Each structure stands twice: as structure tokens, then as C-alpha cells.
Amino acid sequence: MSDAAGAEGDRRLRVDLDVDPTGDRGCPIVSEADEAAEVAVNAVGDECVVDVTTPEGEVRRGTGEVDADCLCHAFGRLGCVPHFRRVEDGTILVTAYVDDRAAVRGLVEELRGVVDRVRLVRLAVVEGPDATEQVTFDLSALTPKQRRGLELAVVRGYFDDDRDVRLSDLADELGISKSALSQRLRTAQAKLVTDVFDGAERPEPS
CATH class of the missing domain: 1.10.10 (Arc Repressor Mutant, subunit A)
Structure with a gap:
């Protein structure tokens, strides 16, 4: 079962956020390239390894140190799985699925404690086994x-x-x-x- 929708009758919210990581933290998602069409993150132990694919198709690998203020951990503290979509001008588009609007507020507030800026791009209702979406x-x-x-x-x-x-x-x-x-x-x-x-x-x- 995916984290987008579960059994029939399940109802969740998809939230898409633009996130600007704090510049002095050196997040590997943006340290290798200001522009990325794809992002793959693997955080194990104290190290985070990131592969970013540039719009030209070049794959670059970056590494960083994992700590409590990492972007990934901010999502994890609220039980969310971040899906990093792309990077443009150093801004990351990330998607997560939450249970209700109160959880959206909690996620944004949590992220504001570890990044420079958070902006809501889209909020959509995800319903049923086919994970159909309705923008709200x-x-x-x-x-x-x-x-x-x-x-x-x-x-x-x-x-x-x-x-x-x-x-x-x-x-x-x-x-x-x-x-x-x-x-x-x-x-x-x-x-x-x-x-x-x-x-x-x-x-x-x-």
C-alpha cells in the first residue's frame, strides 16, 4: 500500500511545498546543482547521499551530514515521507501526504524551524484505492x-x-x-x- 491512499474509503491530503534550505547548512540536495529534474535521497546513519539529475541529464552525487535539523528529519518527526520532485534556482519542490489540514499546518511550522522559507504550492484531496485527486x-x-x-x-x-x-x-x-x-x-x-x-x-x- 502506498502512502498516497490505502484501502477503499481512505482519505488523505497531498501537500506540495516549495522549500528553500538554509544556506549555511549545505543540504546536499541543492549543493550539487541549483537545477535538478530528479532527486534521489538515501539517508543512512550519520550520512546523507543524494543523486540529482540536471535538466541536461547529468547525474551528480552529493553527500552531507545527517542531524536533527535536516530537512528529511523534519518530515520524519511528523510521520511524513518526503518525495523530492525537483530543484529550481535552489528551491526544492517536495510532496508529502498527511491526514488533515491541521497536519499541514504542523508540517509547515516544523519545516520553518529548519529551512529559510516554505511555500504551499498545492493541496489536494486523495481518495480511494485509485488515489484520485481533487485540488482544494x-x-x-x-x-x-x-x-x-x-x-x-x-x-x-x-x-x-x-x-x-x-x-x-x-x-x-x-x-x-x-x-x-x-x-x-x-x-x-x-x-x-x-x-x-x-x-x-x-x-x-x-
């Missing part, structure tokens, strides 16, 4: 510009695991700078995080 974001709180930027990113597949579109491509399409779009997406994601955390205080509909 409410975009009504966003400004038109934020919504347009976020919707374009979704439509173009920017948040997909196997994406082939870059932030600069989206910025060109919108006629704005890459930094302006990055800020717009970050602000939109922050508003979505607030909505998720507020929802953790309310019971789920039956």
Missing part, C-alpha cells in the same frame, strides 16, 4: 493579477512533476519580469496557505 484551493481571495499568474502557471504545467516550462517563459507570456511573477506567485501562495490554516480550525464537511 479557493482562489477567490486573490487579486486578478495574482489569479491570472497562478492560473497560467497551472495551465502551462509549471507545478507538474514533469514540467518543461520555466518561470521565465511564463513571465514573458504575461509581459512582466521573472522577479515580478515570482513575487506574484509567492504572494498568491501565501494567501492560499492562510486559507488552508484557517480551514484547519473548521470541521471538514460531511
